[in-house]
Amino acid sequence: MDKIILGIDPGTNIMGFGLIKCIKSDIKLLQYGIISLSKESNHEMKLKKIFTRVTELIGDYKPDEIAIESPFFGKNVQSMLKLGRAQGVAMAAGLQKNIPIFEYAPKKIKKSITGNGNASKEKLAKFLMNFLKFKHKSDNKFDATDALGAALCHHFQSNLKNQESSSWKKFISKNKIRIIN
Numbered sequence: 001m002d003k004i005i006l007g008i009d010p011g012t013n014i015m016g017f018g019l020i021k022c023i024k025s026d027i028k029l030l031q032y033g034i035i036s037l038s039k040e041s042n043h044e045m046k047l048k049k050i051f052t053r054v055t056e057l058i059g060d061y062k063p064d065e066i067a068i069e070s071p072f073f074g075k076n077v078q079s080m081l082k083l084g085r086a087q088g089v090a091m092a093a094g095l096q097k098n099i100p101i102f103e104y105a106p107k108k109i110k111k112s113i114t115g116n117g118n119a120s121k122e123k124l125a126k127f128l129m130n131f132l133k134f135k136h137k138s139d140n141k142f143d144a145t146d147a148l149g150a151a152l153c154h155h156f157q158s159n160l161k162n163q164e165s166s167s168w169k170k171f172i173s174k175n176k177i178r179i180i181n
Contacts (some may be wrong), residue, residue, distance in 0.1 A: 004030065006063035006094075008054070009143050010071065010087040012079075013038045015050055016143030019061050020151045025174070029132040030061060033142045043082060047089045049078070054093035066094040066101045067154030069146060071111060080150060081104025102154050109146075112153040115178070124149050131177060 002044040009016035018032035035053045057063075071083040082103060094101050107117035114127050115177050125145035129136050131152070137144060156175075172179065 004063045005161040006066045006067045007147040008090050009146035012082045012086050015145045016147035018148030018151050022155050029134050032148050034143050043053050050089045051093050054090045058097050067150040069101050069150045094154050104153050107150045109153040112156050115150050157169045
């Protein structure tokens with residue numbers, strides 16, 4: 001079954017997005033990039049731009065599911081509140097089109113992709129570049145690859161849930177490319 005997954009790394013200055021197409025075990029990169037929000041005059045205008053751009057991505061690529069990185073707990077409550085709003089607006093854009101949304105913690109994404117929940121953003125990006133066969137755009141920092149990580153994590157998690165037998169031996173034999181020496 002073909003499936004397009006939109007991954008989102010919410011942010012208040014930069015929001016990352018990544019789209020992958022999954023056809024059984026074949027995964028192809030469709031698009032990835034950032035939504036720059038730093039030029040917007042206030043927080044409300046940033047939220048409007050997030051909603052508009054995510055709605056456009058949904059219209060252009062018709063994703064079947066959305067995977068979004070959950071906000072991590074920080075010491076600054078105001079920053080956390082703004083990040084939660086950004087995430088909520090991105091989710092609302094998907095919900096408006098009845099697209100199922102799945103949320104993953106940053107550590108869950110890194111562990112699913114690299115095998116290490118404490119992996120660096122650089123290590124995650126390097127794995128994704130190798131796995132999806134692309135060169136990282138330097139102007140995208142790591143927001144776009146974090147979003148791709150959310151999409152790929154969701155694909156891997158969905159496959160694990162759908163497998164009749166989730167034995168590690170079977171998983172490793174089907175996912176040799178994910179094993180890092």
